[in-house]
Amino acid sequence: MLAIQVLIVLFVLFAISRVVRRFRGGGISPTELLGWTGFWILVAVAVLTPELTQRLARLLGVGRGADAILYLAVVTLSYAFFRLYMRLRDLERQLTILVRALALDKANKERPSPPSTA
Amino acid sequence: MSPNLFIIIPAYNEETVIGDVVRDLCEKYPQVIVVDDGSKDQTAARARAAGALVLAHLINRGQGAALKTGIDYALAKGADILVTFDSDGQHRAADIARVIAPIVGGHMDIVLGSRFLDAQDKVPRGRRLILKLAIVFTRLVSRIRVTDTHNGFRALSRRAALAIDIRQDRMAHASEILDEITRHQLRYCEVPTQVAYTDYSRAKGQRSSAAVRIAIDFLIGKWRK
Numbered sequence: 001m002l003a004i005q006v007l008i009v010l011f012v013l014f015a016i017s018r019v020v021r022r023f024r025g026g027g028i029s030p031t032e033l034l035g036w037t038g039f040w041i042l043v044a045v046a047v048l049t050p051e052l053t054q055r056l057a058r059l060l061g062v063g064r065g066a067d068a069i070l071y072l073a074v075v076t077l078s079y080a081f082f083r084l085y086m087r088l089r090d091l092e093r094q095l096t097i098l099v100r101a102l103a104l105d106k107a108n109k110e111r112p113s114p115p116s117t118a
Numbered sequence: 119m120s121p122n123l124f125i126i127i128p129a130y131n132e133e134t135v136i137g138d139v140v141r142d143l144c145e146k147y148p149q150v151i152v153v154d155d156g157s158k159d160q161t162a163a164r165a166r167a168a169g170a171l172v173l174a175h176l177i178n179r180g181q182g183a184a185l186k187t188g189i190d191y192a193l194a195k196g197a198d199i200l201v202t203f204d205s206d207g208q209h210r211a212a213d214i215a216r217v218i219a220p221i222v223g224g225h226m227d228i229v230l231g232s233r234f235l236d237a238q239d240k241v242p243r244g245r246r247l248i249l250k251l252a253i254v255f256t257r258l259v260s261r262i263r264v265t266d267t268h269n270g271f272r273a274l275s276r277r278a279a280l281a282i283d284i285r286q287d288r289m290a291h292a293s294e295i296l297d298e299i300t301r302h303q304l305r306y307c308e309v310p311t312q313v314a315y316t317d318y319s320r321a322k323g324q325r326s327s328a329a330v331r332i333a334i335d336f337l338i339g340k341w342r343k
């Protein structure tokens with residue numbers, strides 16, 4: 001086995017162990033466990049069977065398996081990043097709504113009637 | 119019967135000047151709301167001591183968010199006219215009468231303060247280009263022509279305050295308000311207001327480079343609507 005294959009497989013095992021530990025700790029759902037484990041297994045398979053990536057490359061009309069993986073990875077990661085960014089924006093908005101509700105709630109408790117126009 | 123007037127001041131870490139700003143306003147206008155946007159200093163306490171009602175954001179959310187909190191509160195308390203005012207001492211209480219006059223008169227929904235109507239060119243040089251670009255940008259994107267696109271001094275009628283939806287938490291809210299004016303076809307006008315550029319306010323002010331971020335935030339926000 002090539003050094004890179006060893007390294008990546010070791011990392012995949014590490015990543016899967018992290019995912020399992022998260023699941024055990026109650027942080028992620030069974031579906032997420034399956035999803036992430038499946039993903040990492042695919043990564044390991046892709047690295048261990050370069051013939052697979054080579055076939056994929058030929059299918060897509062790309063020169064090398066590694067190139068095909070690279071292109072797909074870039075596109076997928078970019079999209080995933082975009083999705084995360086939008087999620088973050090939504091969370092920020094929700095946070096503001098919450099902070100506002102707390103502020104108004106507190107004010108209304110302290111002063112239930114409209115302030116008088118002196 | 120005189121209209122129910124509220125002054126709304128979003129504030130973040132302004133303990134050194136907020137007391138003076140509030141006291142100045144309270145002389146003539148008793149209903150001053152300071153929205154403490156998660157300040158780490160004594161802003162809230164000093165504002166309260168000076169006579170303002172303080173709404174407190176537990177964490178900092180941005181000037182736009184603070185403004186909306188203040189507006190929501192004022193509307194709930196039956197406000198007829200709402201004035202937005204800066205917390206750093208750049209705005210003059212004396213200008214309020216001029217800003218609210220068109221609304222009291224009933225022929226405007228929203229009045230925007232402008233530094234540039236009086237041709238008093240006290241604006242720091244670096245800023246001028248950015249502001250000119252902002253005017254062009256606003257004309258193209260929001261289809262509204264104003265001489266000062268980012269002035270925190272405004273007066274809104276109840277109708278305008280109810281209609282305008284501020285979704286931008288941070289500095290892009292100023293652009294968003296202009297956009298909302300066009301969207302709701304509100305009657306608007308500008309009146310000249312004075313701005314006092316002190317060393318304090320200049321040091322605290324936005325860096326000109328923030329303009330790009332503001333533009334992007336605004337455009338994305340607009341698209342998501």
